Amino acid sequence: MGGKSLGESSPAFFRELDRTSRRRAVLGSIVRVTTFCAVLLVLYSVIPIGGFNDANPAGAWIRLIAIILVFLGVMALELRMIMSSRIPQIRAIEAVVESVLILLCLFALLYLSISTSDPASFSEPLSRIDSLYFTTSTFATVGFGDITPQSDLARALLSVQMLADLAALVLIGKVTFFAASRRLTE
Template sequence: MGGGSGRVAVLGHLVRAGASAALLTWLYYAAPLDHGFGAAAFAALLAGLALFGCLVAWQVSAIARSRRPRLRALEAVGTAVPLFLVLFSATYVLLSQDRPGSFSEPLSRTDALYFAVTVFATVGFGDIAPSDGTGRALVTVQMVADLIVVGLVAKVLFGAVQTGLSRRPERSEP
């Protein structure tokens, strides 16, 4: 394959990853998040995390079969991580609306997304922090899930890349 087709493949994977992240972010801002925080919201978070797990499992299979497993893994991360973050962001919005004292300040959708990314990046809370037991419990769930995503999922995706690379003939990948 020539260099031009390699660049097109790289661009295609980057565009799909960016489009997935943009679509998930748009859906987050468009979703009707006005039903409060309760058992249904927690069940929805768990269902979303199950969907996240299924997406990662499907991505692992796609990476292992891909002609360009490294690029496919990049695309997988570009889809899975935004899904993970908007799931927690939506839950934080619902909790903040339903129980205003749950955080150090009321959370808009942007505030909740910022907070979820801050927790994911483990850079500390700073201006927004959970203020009650429910908020702290939910943030603890995200922190544990973050460790799983960063550790286990990264290891699984890396393993799928290795499998994909071992299945193809020797040649360099763009």
């Protein structure tokens, strides 16, 4: 409607490309995100998980710090990729999806490790799927209540995850799209 073609109604960065280039850019993005998701899920399913030593509850906090450091490292890498991308806005969208998936998998591994160490930490012992499901429902603020933290450690880490989720969404959104817009003005 309105007689505008896709090129006329699209953002400026996208209008500069011909139709074939636009399709390739979008298809390439879909392939990259799908491949990334598949690789991440394979890694999630094969990474060995050990429980914590009950005498040393600091292990959970050390792993939490490691999660934060890995996430910040991934964000730095994503920013570099956005800044060097031919179409930074598409790369920024990919970065948002990839960063959220990494955050979810890292927290799921943490909860799985806690549940392995102390199955009573949650309302039921967590499998890899349960852990990822629990982390995703917490991130989405759905919180069905079918799996709940029972121990103080699990509740404390879940509280940190909820705050980290909010901070990550703001950080991911602001930083990636700021980098993409800065890249266009250079």
